Amino acid sequence: MTEREDFAGRSATPPRDFPAYGFESPATTTRELPAAHVAPEHQVVEGATTVQREKGRPSAFREIVETLLLAVIIFFAVRAVVLNFRVEGLSMSPNLHNGEMLLVNRNAYNSFDLYALVDWLPGVAHDESRTVQPFDPPERGDIVVFDPPTNSDKPYIKRVIGLPGESVEIRNGSVFIDGQEVNEPYLDGESTECPGRDACEPVTVPPDQIFVLGDNRDNSQDSRSFGPVEVDDIIGKAWVTYWPSADIGIVPHYDYPEIAEK
Numbered sequence: 001m002t003e004r005e006d007f008a009g010r011s012a013t014p015p016r017d018f019p020a021y022g023f024e025s026p027a028t029t030t031r032e033l034p035a036a037h038v039a040p041e042h043q044v045v046e047g048a049t050t051v052q053r054e055k056g057r058p059s060a061f062r063e064i065v066e067t068l069l070l071a072v073i074i075f076f077a078v079r080a081v082v083l084n085f086r087v088e089g090l091s092m093s094p095n096l097h098n099g100e101m102l103l104v105n106r107n108a109y110n111s112f113d114l115y116a117l118v119d120w121l122p123g124v125a126h127d128e129s130r131t132v133q134p135f136d137p138p139e140r141g142d143i144v145v146f147d148p149p150t151n152s153d154k155p156y157i158k159r160v161i162g163l164p165g166e167s168v169e170i171r172n173g174s175v176f177i178d179g180q181e182v183n184e185p186y187l188d189g190e191s192t193e194c195p196g197r198d199a200c201e202p203v204t205v206p207p208d209q210i211f212v213l214g215d216n217r218d219n220s221q222d223s224r225s226f227g228p229v230e231v232d233d234i235i236g237k238a239w240v241t242y243w244p245s246a247d248i249g250i251v252p253h254y255d256y257p258e259i260a261e262k
Helices: 041-056 060-079
Strands: 082-086 101-105 143-146 156-162 167-171 174-177 209-213 234-243
Touching (some): 082 234, 143 209
Antiparallel strands (some): 082 101, 143 156, 143 234, 156 209
């Protein structure tokens, strides 16, 4: 019996080999499938980084708002310290001219009370001696911008001549401080007169006030007409000239060595 019989008595034919047509047996046949497209590693990383950057980057609208907000903050911070001032008129000629633009230091004479926060407490009395002035008070020769005691809607700019406690007198075309004649070379030879008369009565400058005069004495409304000016009415000290370009520079300050400081 050439064929083997299984347990059921049926013959079982051994598996046949496939004809040799250049094919392999299905059990051993392998076929390469098309490789899936995979981006190089560095491209994937760069792509992820780009996505992260795009997610973390603020929108154009937000950048504009932040820029404008920063500009506003800087503007008000600068305005709290300096002020633009335009010279109007000829009262400070020949040293400051009509139309000249200045930067005014608003904090030059600031003062504050160390105990201002506790003044509201019961039993605490206000004491002006506690007032602290971190910077120098107005000095003779300073050019200051202030609100005049007259009815004017514009600030004035004048030169400080008399300080608190000093006696100021104008006679014979000159200014005298406590009897000492003041040398004023910046007047370019111009004399100082009192409006409508030859001499002004001596004026003792009260505490916390200053006596101011314009450099153009024949064309200036100043303390000769409206009296001393409260220090609290000073807006600031003329600091820098920035227009016209030919006059750019620090506003000069003149010292008076012949006048003894108190």
